[in-house]
Amino acid sequence: xxxxxxxxxxxxxxxxxxxxxxxxxxxxxxxxxxxxxxxxxxxxxxxxxxxxxxxxxxxxxxxxxxxxxxxxxxxxxxxxxxxxxxxxxxxxxxxxxxxxxxxxxxxxxxxx
Amino acid sequence: xxxxxxxxxxxxxxxxxxxxxxxxxxxxxxxxxxxxxxxxxxxxxxxxxxxxxxxxxxxxxxxxxxxxxxxxxxxxxxxxxxxxxxxxxxxxxxxxxxxxxxxxxxxxxxxxxx
Numbered sequence: 192x193x194x195x196x197x198x199x200x201x202x203x204x205x206x207x208x209x210x211x212x213x214x215x216x217x218x219x220x221x222x223x224x225x226x227x228x229x230x231x232x233x234x235x236x237x238x239x240x241x242x243x244x245x246x247x248x249x250x251x252x253x254x255x256x257x258x259x260x261x262x263x264x265x266x267x268x269x270x271x272x273x274x275x276x277x278x279x280x281x282x283x284x285x286x287x288x289x290x291x292x293x294x295x296x297x298x299x300x301x302x303x
Numbered sequence: 304x305x306x307x308x309x310x311x312x313x314x315x316x317x318x319x320x321x322x323x324x325x326x327x328x329x330x331x332x333x334x335x336x337x338x339x340x341x342x343x344x345x346x347x348x349x350x351x352x353x354x355x356x357x358x359x360x361x362x363x364x365x366x367x368x369x370x371x372x373x374x375x376x377x378x379x380x381x382x383x384x385x386x387x388x389x390x391x392x393x394x395x396x397x398x399x400x401x402x403x404x405x406x407x408x409x410x411x412x413x414x415x416x417x
Contacts, residue, residue, distance in 0.1 A: 222404070232410055233395075234395075296345075298344075
């Protein structure tokens with residue numbers, strides 16, 4: 192079954208605007224991670240938030256985690272054309288950090 | 304230096320053929336994975352190995368056989384290829400138990416079965 196589900200499936204914004212993507216999951220987790228995938232490339236890790244954390248920042252990225260609602264959000268502030276990519280959340284569901292379940296991703300287009 | 308490298312990048316083949324995809328990581332990680340990404344971009348784990356030992360084997364046809372000669376290598380062999388095997392296959396690695404269990408991905412192998 193699909194653990195993480197991102198919404199929206201696709202998002203189109205103007206450069207300089209903020210982009211928010213959401214992820215919902217079903218089972219308990221150890222941590223939740225966000226990845227970016229540029230077209231034709233592998234996924235690149237962006238940020239990891241642990242189950243006992245509520246918010247984390249990295250540069251223009253802000254991630255929140257609400258374990259009571261089993262949801263997370265990724266906010267990209269002051270977006271740039273180079274942020275155009277697909278963004279995936281991944282949940283770590285075992286105790287060994289070896290089983291990551293990905294959602295279907297959000298396709299973000301940042302228009303210049 | 305590429306951390307996780309997989310070859311080939313593109314693989315076009317006929318139904319019924321057997322093919323292999325190779326993966327190598329130079330990060331010193333103990334765990335390696337194969338993921339399949341379908342045409343809708345959904346990424347699903349196929350296998351994971353920890354120190355050459357199979358630890359995750361999802362519901363994958365037994366035509367798919369991973370092989371790990373050492374912890375830096377995880378190859379994927381596919382027998383009797385079918386049209387539905389067309390997808391992008393990603394190799395990845397991680398170091399679990401460090402508090403930083405992020406995945407490092409290769410650039411993918413796009414498999415097209417004709």
